[in-house]
Amino acid sequence: MTDPSSVLDRMIRKFERRAPLDNGDRKALRTLPHRVQTIEPGMYVVRDGETPTRSCLIVEGFAYRHKVTVEGARQIVSVHIPGDFIDLDGALLNVSDHNVQALSRCEIAFFPRAAMQQLILDHPRVAMAMWVDTLIDGSIFREWVVNVGRRDARSRIAHLLCEFARRLEVAGLAHEYRYELPMTQEQLADATGLTPVHVNRTLQTLAREGLIERNRRFVAIPRWEALRKVAGFSETYLHLDQVKSNGSPPTQ
Amino acid sequence: MTDPSSVLDRMIRKFERRAPLDNGDRKALRTLPHRVQTIEPGMYVVRDGETPTRSCLIVEGFAYRHKVTVEGARQIVSVHIPGDFIDLDGALLNVSDHNVQALSRCEIAFFPRAAMQQLILDHPRVAMAMWVDTLIDGSIFREWVVNVGRRDARSRIAHLLCEFARRLEVAGLAHEYRYELPMTQEQLADATGLTPVHVNRTLQTLAREGLIERNRRFVAIPRWEALRKVAGFSETYLHLDQVKSNGSPPTQ
DNA sequence: CGGGTCGTTGACTCTCATCAACCCTCGTGG
DNA sequence: CCACGAGGGTTGATGAGAGTCAACGACCCG
Numbered sequence: 424m425t426d427p428s429s430v431l432d433r434m435i436r437k438f439e440r441r442a443p444l445d446n447g448d449r450k451a452l453r454t455l456p457h458r459v460q461t462i463e464p465g466m467y468v469v470r471d472g473e474t475p476t477r478s479c480l481i482v483e484g485f486a487y488r489h490k491v492t493v494e495g496a497r498q499i500v501s502v503h504i505p506g507d508f509i510d511l512d513g514a515l516l517n518v519s520d521h522n523v524q525a526l527s528r529c530e531i532a533f534f535p536r537a538a539m540q541q542l543i544l545d546h547p548r549v550a551m552a553m554w555v556d557t558l559i560d561g562s563i564f565r566e567w568v569v570n571v572g573r574r575d576a577r578s579r580i581a582h583l584l585c586e587f588a589r590r591l592e593v594a595g596l597a598h599e600y601r602y603e604l605p606m607t608q609e610q611l612a613d614a615t616g617l618t619p620v621h622v623n624r625t626l627q628t629l630a631r632e633g634l635i636e637r638n639r640r641f642v643a644i645p646r647w648e649a650l651r652k653v654a655g656f657s658e659t660y661l662h663l664d665q666v667k668s669n670g671s672p673p674t675q
Numbered sequence: 676m677t678d679p680s681s682v683l684d685r686m687i688r689k690f691e692r693r694a695p696l697d698n699g700d701r702k703a704l705r706t707l708p709h710r711v712q713t714i715e716p717g718m719y720v721v722r723d724g725e726t727p728t729r730s731c732l733i734v735e736g737f738a739y740r741h742k743v744t745v746e747g748a749r750q751i752v753s754v755h756i757p758g759d760f761i762d763l764d765g766a767l768l769n770v771s772d773h774n775v776q777a778l779s780r781c782e783i784a785f786f787p788r789a790a791m792q793q794l795i796l797d798h799p800r801v802a803m804a805m806w807v808d809t810l811i812d813g814s815i816f817r818e819w820v821v822n823v824g825r826r827d828a829r830s831r832i833a834h835l836l837c838e839f840a841r842r843l844e845v846a847g848l849a850h851e852y853r854y855e856l857p858m859t860q861e862q863l864a865d866a867t868g869l870t871p872v873h874v875n876r877t878l879q880t881l882a883r884e885g886l887i888e889r890n891r892r893f894v895a896i897p898r899w900e901a902l903r904k905v906a907g908f909s910e911t912y913l914h915l916d917q918v919k920s921n922g923s924p925p926t927q
Numbered sequence: 928c929g930g931g932t933c934g935t936t937g938a939c940t941c942t943c944a945t946c947a948a949c950c951c952t953c954g955t956g957g
Numbered sequence: 958c959c960a961c962g963a964g965g966g967t968t969g970a971t972g973a974g975a976g977t978c979a980a981c982g983a984c985c986c987g
Contacts, residue, residue: 441767442796471911472911488817490817490821492821492825492907493907493909494907496825496826497825498820498821498824498825500817500820500821501817511810512810512813512814515693515803515806515807516807516810516811516914516917517914517916517917518911518914520814520817520818520911520912520914521814521912540803543802543803543806544694544799544800544803545799546799547795547796547797547798547799547802548796550795550802550803550806551767551792551795551796554767554795554802554806554809555767555768557806557809557810557813558763558764558767558768558809559768560813561764561809561812561813561816562764562768562772562773564813564816564817564819564820565740565742565752565753565772565773565816566742566772567816567820568750568752568816568819568820568823569742569744569750569752571820571823571824571868572750572823572867572868573744573748573749573750573868574748575974575975576974576975607932607933607934608933608934609933609934615824616823616824617975617976618975618976618977619933619934620934620935620936620975620976620977620978621975621976623934623935623936624935624936624975627935655744655745657745659723659724659770659772660772660773662768662769662770662772664769664770665768665769827942827943828942828943859964859965859966860965860966861965869943869944870943870944870945871965871966872943872944872945872946872967872968873942873943873944875966875967875968876943876967876968879967928987929986929987930985930986930987931985931986932984932985932986933982933983933984933985934981934982934983934984935980935981935982935983936979936980936981936982937978937979937980937981938977938978938979939976939977939978940975940976940977940978941974941975941976941977942973942974942975942976943972943973943974943975944971944972944974945970945971945972945973946969946970946971946972947968947969948967948968948969949966949967949968949969950965950966950967950968951964951965951966951967952963952964952965952966953962953963953964953965954961954962955960955961955962955963956959956960956961957958957959957961
């Protein structure tokens with residue numbers, strides 16, 4: 424179980440690499456009013472069309488954003504992991520354009536919209552650091568457009584698995600390309616624009632070729648370079664140099 | 676020909692609806708160091724992998740962002756119109772993750788990275804307003820993920836045309852759902868994740884059904900509601916309430 | 928033990944990609 | 958003034974990748 428306060432500290436450390444924070448900035452971050460809440464899998468954190476009243480940060484667990492077309496098809500547009508400041512939209516946009524739903528059981532910290540806006544105005548260095556999060560989110564969305572638009576099922580899924588591997592590694596939640604991915608095949612399908620049936624077959628193919636190993640919700644990538652090549656994966660778009668918190672991650 | 680200074684003024688008016696700017700903010704924006712340059716169609720403004728040195732704003736003309744997979748397939752991830760502050764990435768991210776290329780002949784204003792960062796730190800209200808642009812960009816990317824991931828060719832193209840209609844209308848470049856779209860069918864294909872051949876056929880179908888009219892690079896949508904329905908288009912994600920500049924657009 | 932969720936498999940279908948040719952338009956230069 | 962070439966648009970024939978439908982199986986939990 425991660426200590427919530429350590430997550431805030433990791434956030435501060437991450438931000439500190441982007442802009443030199445002063446004591447006021449750090450204090451403002453540490454004393455930012457918030458409420459931490461446990462969210463059960465499948466519960467909504469944000470609903471499309473609502474007027475947002477808060478921003479939130481994942482302390483623990485996984486969540487995803489998705490939209491549903493008028494025909495009822497669901498598309499997952501991003502998956503978020505502990506440490507991700509999701510829904511910065513909620514601080515500045517007037518209406519939510521998508522849903523956010525918990526993937527696994529989550530601990531989520533909620534920050535009132537007004538407090539976020541005040542923080543932004545009073546602490547421009549903090550704002551700058553948070554804005555970088557928004558920019559990186561945007562970069563990942565762009566790569567997802569490419570993924571669903573121009574890759575076949577095989578490389579599409581491989582790409583998703585590569586992305587998770589690197590992001591989780593940086594977050595300290597994957598080791599040697601092994602990690603837990605709490606997504607059903609239906610959710611993988613919604614993230615890749617495929618059908619669950621085809622995801623199933625494609626995963627089997629990748630496994631048969633020794634490119635991945637899977638067992639329940641665990642994924643391992645025994646031959647990283649090979650899978651990377653199949654995926655056409657290049658991690659530039661993750662901007663990892665601006666994501667890592669300096670200082671050692673909490674070891675537990 | 677648009678007067679460049681009026682574009683900066685429109686930007687200021689737009690920002691003013693997001694956060695109350697004071698005279699210092701306005702002056703900082705007006706005196707922000709920049710160079711306006713003419714970019715010929717097809718020329719690159721930003722290249723994937725480069726270290727960015729500047730941000731830019733489209734004064735006139737159209738531009739698009741795209742990425743190319745290792746297999747050589749191109750995916751256009753966004754199309755930008757006059758008034759769009761593209762490449763805010765360039766102000767804060769350390770490496771470009773995509774290309775920006777001129778679609779038509781453009782007038783583009785370039786702002787040095789250092790000046791942008793200084794502006795952000797000195798004028799938090801301006802930063803907040805610009806950040807909203809980044810958030811709206813992100814929202815549009817999300818919708819594009821849905822578009823290429825979960826809509827068939829027909830509604831995919833219809834959706835793109837609806838999006839352009841509304842954005843151009845707000846920018847004063849479309850009237851009654853008629854506008855000029857300087858994109859080839861190959862570029863439309865790269866924006867929708869289809870092939871040029873299929874785009875051609877789909878456009879013909881839409882035209883035959885009276886849902887669109889086209890003539891060279893001009894597009895008209897004679898039955899907006901009908902096309903909107905085919906596209907499953909809902910403009911929430913454009914956050915137009917936060918895009919319009921208040922005050923009247925420049926009349927010429 | 929029963930029910931629900933998720934994963935797996937097979938047979939069949941269909942949308943969209945591919946390949947290849949041809950046409951049209953427009954700008955250029957002899 | 959016409960020939961030429963290039964870019965973009967159009968058309969047809971064919972095929973492959975992914976979707977659909979439907980059934981069954983594995984696992985988990987109460």
